[in-house]
Amino acid sequence: MTVSQQRSLLTKIPGPRSVELLARSRQAVARGVGITLPVFIERAGGGILVDADGNHLIDFGSGIAVTNVGNSAERVVAAVQEQVARFTHTCFMVTPYDGYVSVCEALNRLTPGTHEKRSMLVNSGAEAVENAVKIARAHTGRDAVVVFDHGYHGRTNLTMAMTAKNLPYKDGFGPFAPEVYRVPTSYPFREPVPITGAEAAARAVGAIEKYVGASNVACVVLEPIHGEGGFVVPARGFLPAVAAWCRENGVVFVADEIQTGFGRTGDMFACSAEGVVPDLITLAKGIAGGLPLAAVTGRAEIMDAAQVSGLGGTYGGNPVACAAALGAIATLEELDLPARAREIESIMLPFLQDLAERHPVIGDVRGRGAMLAIELVDSAGVPDPVTTAAIAKACHAEGLVVLTAGTYSNVLRFLPPLVIPLDLLHEGLGILAKAFDGR
Structure with missing residues (x-):
């Protein structure tokens, strides 16, 4: 790798150059664009981010589950360089190109189910979700959209309505799109009385039938695993039961795999863990090695319901992003990165469980593959966002990039690149343990 795979801190975090760049950004960038860790990155690869002061930081964030194949993956870089030299844009809806078609073919092949499929490409996860809703409405002739507590689906007007958490995503930005209805999810750690996945699904279905x-x-x-909501893994049986109710009632079941997709959870797609085959699946983040690309893939008869030119967008399926996606998908398959995610889980999950035994502030350890989290609570089980922020800050100071999440802002989430060297993985876990031991 061109980036040395060793943590190295030459300055405090953030260093003087990053502090200078942060001051510049405050004069140029809108205040509403938040920053988790104010270090400005100049190079990255494998499991390391190199900042403007020359510090090498361990990456447990992957740009929020985007760089599953790592930053600057060889196949991605080569494909992008070749495509940039050929052409950067024509708009697929004006004069098409084969890269778009090749990505759609790959998605049709990789996503769950052997039925005939179609795909469309856009720029972001929120766009993918909006288009999935459009397609479902065109297919069914119905209006209502059902989402779940703790779900996150984006920052556009419709997807803000679909997202559960108010601050910082929704507060002051309404009114929101109508005909969006929220029902209870399965959140095993926060159930007042333990219930099965099937029972939680019956509760959700009952709410749909009663109120919608x-x-x-x-x-x-x-979401097969709620992402921004805190990496909430529904009880086993919840996802299949909800999908079955949809089939029985002519409702389009959409799996939002924007954060869970492309090997992140130990399967190529998270819904496969319980054999669920969605009607539509929304994809983004890990699809293109860091370039902006997203997709909706699904049953041909549903995807083809929209009228000609009813779907699209000027930049959707940009040729450079398509080239990157083909490089990323080839890397995922050649290196069997879903298996690598399972290996990461086999190291991280026992470590986090042991950490929880030593530190009662960790109320829950959960996740799958390389998508793991710990939820922090006080002695009464009340969410503890203050300690969560303090632990994240302590990790950042030692050169470990971690992210927070959760409806109550009390979850530390871990998303290392699937290509992270295992010695860096162990070192990062050691830094995390030190942060808890030293608090």
């Missing part, structure tokens, strides 16, 4: 009516629902949109 099955005949009015165009689609149910569900």
Whole structure:
């Protein structure tokens, strides 16, 4: 790798150059664009981020589950360089190109199910979700969209309505799109009384039937693991039961795999862990090695319901991003990165469980593959966002990039690149343990 795979701190975090750049950014960038860790990155690769002061930081964030194949993956870089030299844009809707078609073919092949599929490409996860809703409405002739507590689906007007958490995503930005209905999810750690996945699904279905009516629902949109909501893993059986109710009632079941997709959870897609085959699946983040690309893939008869030119966008399926996606997908398959995610889980999960035994502030350890989290609570089980922020800050100071999440802002989430060297993984876990031991 061109980036040395060793943590090295030459200055305090952030260093003087990053502090200078942060001051510049405050004069140029809108205040509403938040920053988790104010270090400005100049190079990255494998499991390391190199900042403007020359510090080498361990990456447990992957740009929020984007760089699954690592930053500057060889196949991605080569494909992008070749495509940039050929052309950067024509707009697929004006004069198409084969890269777009090749990405759609790959997605049709890789996503769950052997049925005939179609795909469309856009720029971001929120765009993918909006288009999935459009397609479902066109197919069913219905309006209502059902989402779940603790779900996150984006920052556009419709996807803000679909997202559960108010601050910082929704506060002051309404009114929001209508015909969006929220029902209870399965959150095992926070159930007042333990219930099965099937029981949690029955609770959700009961709410849909009572407050919305099955005949009015165009689609149910569900993350197989709630991402921004705190890496909440529904009880086993919840996902299949919700999907089965959708089939029985002519409702389009949409799996939002924007954060869970492309090997992150130990399967190529998270819904495969329980054999769930969605009608539509929304994809982004890990799809293109860091370039902006997203997609909706699904059953041909549903995807083809929209009228000609009803779907699209000027930059959707940009040729450079498509080249990057083909390079990223080839890397995922050649290196069997879903298996690598399972290996990461086999190291991280026992470590986090042991950490929880030593530190009662850790109320829950959860996740799958290289998508793991710990939820922090006080002695009464009340969410503890203050300690969560303090632990994250302590990790940052030692050169470990970690992210927070959760409806209550009390979850530390871990998303290392699937290509991270295992010695860096162990070192990062040691830094995390030190942060807890020293608090």
